[in-house]
Amino acid sequence: MKNVFKSLCVGSVLSLSIFTLSFHTQAETGVPKAVEKIDVNQYAGQWYEIAHLPMFFQRKCVSDTTAQYTVNSDQTIGVLNSCRTETNEMISSKGVAYAQNAGNSKLKVSFLPSGLRWLPFTQGDYWVLRVDPNYKVALVGGPSHKYLWILSRDSKLDQATYQSYLQTAREYGYDVSKLVQTPHQP
Structure with missing residues (x-):
């Protein structure tokens, strides 16, 4: 009986450890x-x-969405986002990006x-999650x-990529x- 109890305890501890490890790993993958x-x-x-994921500030964009990035002399990044609307009008928005880590x-x-950019709630996160070599x-x-x-860099992307x-x-x-996949006119 002692051995059965000991086996049950060891099995329970092992199961609990595997569950904890599994839960911890699943939690990390969604971040x-x-x-x-x-x-x-x-x-x-x-x-x-x-x-892109749908968002309020892109609500008028229906096609031909691009982003143009330039490195400014103060090491900030100039941003020019452009897109085509339903009425075939090209609209754009200028911004600036500030590095938040040493790796940019x-x-x-x-x-x-520019006079309002210092307000923290007026800035959005832009993290590069993956980029090919x-x-x-x-x-x-x-x-x-x-x-x-x-x-x-191209308006079309192969299905595997x-x-x-x-x-x-x-x-x-x-x-x-x-x-939402973004169409681009030839």
């Missing part, structure tokens, strides 16, 4: 994590939005006039899971079923 470092000069330039992979972006495709989001973009970046987003806890 977005920025890449350690990006080369801002390689990241600069034009990117085409391939897909976590940024805060503001599109307000040649800086051709990137996954961008933030810690809140509210924002997510798949960006490419797209699925691979979707998988990374899923692993970080994003609901990719809500992603």
Whole structure:
């Protein structure tokens, strides 16, 4: 009887340990994590939005969404987002991004006039979650899971690469079923 009790206790402790480890691992996989470092000069330039999570400030955009990044003399990053509306009008918004870590992979972006950019609640998170070694495709989001973009240097992205970046987003806890793919006119 003593051996049966001892076996049950060891089995229970082992089961509890496996459950705890499993729970801990699952909790970690749903947390977005920025890449350690990006080369801002390689990241600069034009990117085409391939897909995004719907958000208020992109409500008028129906196609041809791009982001143009430039490195400013003060080491901030200039941002110019553009898109086409339902009426075929191209609209754009200028902003600036400020590095939040030494690797420049976590940024805060503001599109307000320069006099109001110092207000902390006016800045959004822009984390580079994944970027390929040649800086051709990137996954961008933030810690809140509210924002997510798949960006490419080309207006089209092959299905295998797209699925691979979707998988990374899923692993970080994003609901990719809500992603909207962005059409681009030739």
